[in-house]
Amino acid sequence: MTATLGLSQRARWAAGQPISHLMHRALAHPELISLAAGFVDPATLPVEISQEFAAAVLSDPVRAKKALQYGTNIGLAALREAVLKRVCTADGDLGSNVSIDQVLVTAGSNQLLHLVTDTLCDAGDIVLCAAPAYFVYLGILRNLGVRAVGIESDEDGVLLEALEEELQRRQHAGELSRVKAIYLTTYFNNPSGVTMSLERRQGVVEIARRWSLEHPLYVIEDGAYRELRYEGADVPSLWSCDASRDLVIHAQTFSKSFAPGLRTGFGILPAELMRPVCDQKGNIDFGAPNFSQYVLLEALESGRFDDHVEQLRAGYRVKRDAMLAAADESFGDLPGTSWLSSQGGLYVWMSLDESIDTGPDGRLLDLSLQEGVLYVPGEYCYPGDGTKSRRNQMRLSFGVQTPEGIRAGMGALRRAIDRL
């Protein structure tokens, strides 16, 4: 089929994404309780305040016309300034050694991840990914023909010794020049919920610097869930541990903290990467959605963005607690089962007994669908190479369902396991 269409290699690499497989199964069972989708809670989408912010932008004809016109490739200057200040403030950082010329607004942070990877990597290059990893990013790597190599992680994030060993292995294999970046989700990892400790953040920067032998070994820090913290103190970003600001790419998004429909994310990049990344972007869309950027600027400047994030945190905290309580209730007596309790984000990562196959072709997924519940098979989150892919884990999301839905979904999952 693909041969007759004359599709490109990249199109062929893009095929067969896990997300399509899951959507297909979900669509075939519209009645089911999805604990799979990483969507944000529809109940907390900022409908009224977005109306007000959009009206404010449109009420001034000069600003309205600017907002409805094409923007700039790099993004709205005032928004770039505001997000840089926000990240620096959260980090307790005065913002020295960095300027808004290093901030790029993109159509969601997924675009930033794609652009940066496309700018750094040729097919056959390698990105080291703390595993388990955000499976959509693993898809981006596959799509670009880039080899994803998993690095073992624990409850404090990526294991520094494992990272070091992998770099040594690649050096011995004569492949060090092909290792272009390390990818890490540093806050409430999707899927595991783990937040990387400050010591590990500092350690990763130190390792990246020491191994920047043939070219810079960049660290791509995905901070998508940073704003969604329900307890505990914030941790400075990994980006802030790189005092010279020349090795870490920090990606963030307004999708989780405000509204994914505005498709707005941003990156703070080493200065020398800005031009090549913007060149790539210029060939794609020459600017993220401009109207969205004006609306978000209004949200930030009005101070109501923070109120909204506070409300989100309160709502998600209840749902997270509902999922943890339901896990205790439905799985507490199941031998070999464990799960991680996260201080934020949208996910609970559950490991079942090693004999249970949670994979897309395993019986549990079918039985779960019959019981009316869907989860994300954990094996999607493991790169094909490096760390061992595990087949007994599930990513469970509490973002979309109500507490009652979460409880019902967890009960259905337990019934499916009992039927195995």
Ligand SMILES: Cc1ncc(COP(=O)(O)O)c(C=O)c1O
């Ligand atoms: C870890 C992580 N990074 C990035 C994204 C991309 O989000 P967006 O493109 O909406 O900013 C997501 C979305 O779920 C995510 O979970």
